[in-house]
Amino acid sequence: MGYLENVSYEDITIGQTAAYSKTVTERDIQLFAIVSGDANPVHLDEAYASGTPFEGRIAHGMITGALVSAAIATTLPGPGSVYRSQSLRFRAPVRIGDTVTVRLEVSDKNDRSHLVTLDCKAYNQDDKLVASGSADVIAAPGRIRVEAPILPEVSLD
Amino acid sequence: MGYLENVSYEDITIGQTAAYSKTVTERDIQLFAIVSGDANPVHLDEAYASGTPFEGRIAHGMITGALVSAAIATTLPGPGSVYRSQSLRFRAPVRIGDTVTVRLEVSDKNDRSHLVTLDCKAYNQDDKLVASGSADVIAAPGRIRVEAPILPEVSLD
Numbered sequence: 001m002g003y004l005e006n007v008s009y010e011d012i013t014i015g016q017t018a019a020y021s022k023t024v025t026e027r028d029i030q031l032f033a034i035v036s037g038d039a040n041p042v043h044l045d046e047a048y049a050s051g052t053p054f055e056g057r058i059a060h061g062m063i064t065g066a067l068v069s070a071a072i073a074t075t076l077p078g079p080g081s082v083y084r085s086q087s088l089r090f091r092a093p094v095r096i097g098d099t100v101t102v103r104l105e106v107s108d109k110n111d112r113s114h115l116v117t118l119d120c121k122a123y124n125q126d127d128k129l130v131a132s133g134s135a136d137v138i139a140a141p142g143r144i145r146v147e148a149p150i151l152p153e154v155s156l157d
Numbered sequence: 158m159g160y161l162e163n164v165s166y167e168d169i170t171i172g173q174t175a176a177y178s179k180t181v182t183e184r185d186i187q188l189f190a191i192v193s194g195d196a197n198p199v200h201l202d203e204a205y206a207s208g209t210p211f212e213g214r215i216a217h218g219m220i221t222g223a224l225v226s227a228a229i230a231t232t233l234p235g236p237g238s239v240y241r242s243q244s245l246r247f248r249a250p251v252r253i254g255d256t257v258t259v260r261l262e263v264s265d266k267n268d269r270s271h272l273v274t275l276d277c278k279a280y281n282q283d284d285k286l287v288a289s290g291s292a293d294v295i296a297a298p299g300r301i302r303v304e305a306p307i308l309p310e311v312s313l314d
Contacts, residue, residue: 038227070195
């Protein structure tokens with residue numbers, strides 16, 4: 001990724017948009033199960049999941065939440081912002097291999113508190129809405145450019 | 158973990174509670190950065206983070222969201238439930254080594270839709286409220302007992 005740059009509070013405009021995409025992999029689901037402690041077989045065991053109403057494995061809903069939070073933290077407002085709140089409605093399942101695109105749109109900003117309200121929508125590769133909600137975040141003043149640390153390589157055994 | 162058991166919709170009562178705890182490790186933050194794509198140095202680089210208003214590294218806020226979702230998926234209502242929505246307000250930072258305890262309390266249930274509303278609060282080991290919100294989840298009827306798949310071992314390089 002290299003560098004992360006913010007959009008400063010002053011430069012944010014109502015109606016401004018940003019997008020962030022990531023493909024959800026088998027490994028992501030396993031890692032999220034480890035981080036959260038949620039090893040529900042509907043996420044991890046195809047034989048079990050195929051017998052549920054989902055008819056196959058689905059990603060943890062909050063993986064989409066993680067992608068929404070990453071969109072905010074890396075694009076709009078980006079680094080230096082402080083996450084205050086998030087609402088999410090889960091509208092359709094995300095499956096292994098789906099590419100989720102989070103679309104953010106600034107719906108409000110408050111010059112006194114520097115609080116920015118973002119409309120958040122997540123779509124899959126077929127443009128189906130998988131989650132929607134709203135976030136409140138305090139945007140940093142001024143320009144911030146930070147080096148994104150290189151993440152370690154993961155192996156699963 | 159062995160087995161996961163649900164609380165069936167019929168057995169859920171308003172005021173019922175459940176708790177779920179997990180210690181947030183350095184590895185969790187690295188894995189969450191990989192899953193979400195959020196490699197912000199405030200989470201990953203102590204030297205950078207010590208110069209921010211947080212005065213040190215903090216966990217991604219949505220790691221607490223992941224723990225709230227795991228509490229719902231593994232304890233109340235547990236397996237078989239369908240996550241419909243979640244709101245979260247982030248109230249205080251979570252740091253490496255903090256043990257987060259999620260406390261759930263049933264605030265409403267709807268016999269027609271089987272929708273259950275949960276009040277969600279997350280505390281650190283000093284009983285400081287780090288996040289709070291509300292979740293709507295459809296609880297499964299009848300008893301469900303499922304084997305939790307064994308998660309792979311992770312190594313980071």
